[in-house]
Amino acid sequence: MADTDGPVAVAAGTDEVLRHPAAGTHLLNARERGRLARFRREPARRDFLAAHVLVRLCAGRLLGVAPDEVPFAQRCPTCQGTGHGRPLLAGRPDVHLSLSHTDGVVAAAAGRVPVGVDVERLGRVHGPGVMDRALTPVERALVAADADPGRAFLRQWVRKEALIKIGRTDLDTLGxxxxxxxxxxxxxxxxxxxxGDLYFTDLTDRRLGALVSAVGTEPVRLDAASPSPASSPHGPGF
Structure with a gap:
């Protein structure tokens, strides 16, 4: 399979990803398996596993390889540790990855340009302090005037979280x-x-009950996975 032309992102239900024929803990490296073993709640464990499977499926689709051929790694930009931090492909600085997970829903992205993706459940409630820290006064006024302020806030939140993952802002400067x-x-x-020099692709998926935003220095193709997994390990469903 030839490489795709541009960055790709996918959102899917945790159960959907884990039903994929290529899914499994065998895809994880030793550090990921260690983190997986430390989860006390089974739903959180499954979300972590699904996100780390899905990012390999996205990278496989980008590069035209099976997910078990994707050399996933992470590196923290602050401490340079490799047990956490931004996802990457070992030995492939030309490929950029991002992943996100929330209760029962995951998202991932891969591209040859910087990409970031974030997902949140529709209906999730954040306290007013979070809104004050995350939004500018103009943004807060627009959210308050929207017919669905909660959804409007989540849209801006996932966009800004995606920007954090692409390295364009941080929690201290969101506001x-x-x-x-x-x-x-x-x-x-x-x-x-x-x-500016970025492109946002937004998705509201009622079936998944989630909001997703992907950002890249090129337009990102953002899809919701079909309910039935693809027969190919890196087929169109993922």
Whole structure:
């Protein structure tokens, strides 16, 4: 299979990913297996595993290889440790990865340009202190005026979390980064939104009950996986 032309991102239910014929703990490296063993709650353990499987499926689709051929690794930009931090492909600095998971839903992205992805459950409630720290005054006014303020806030939240993962902001500067020029509902046709040198692709998936945002220095193709896993280890369903 030839490499794809651009960055890809996928959102899927945890159970969907773990039913994929290529899924399993055999894909994980030793550090990932160690982290997996430390989870006390089985749902959280499954979300972690599914996200780490899905990022390999995305990288496999990008590169045209099976997920067990994806040399996944992580490195912390602060301490340079390899047991946590930003995902990457060992020996492939030309490939960029991102992953996210919440209760029962996961997302992942892979590209030859920097990419970031984040997912949140629809209906998740954040306290007012979080909104104050995460949004600018203009953004807070737009969210408050929206017909569904909770959903409007989550849209901006996942966009900003994706920006953290791409290295364009951090938790201390979220409240100074203004995305108010971007429509809260995205574009009806799914066309990516331009923001400076970046492109946002937004997805609201009612079946998954989740909001997803992917950002890249090129437009990111963002899909929701079909309910039935693909027969190929890196087929179109993932």
């Amino acid at each position: 100074r980064l203004d995305l108010s020029e971007l429509p809260l509902d995205g574009r009806a046709d799914g066309t990516p939104l331009r923001f």
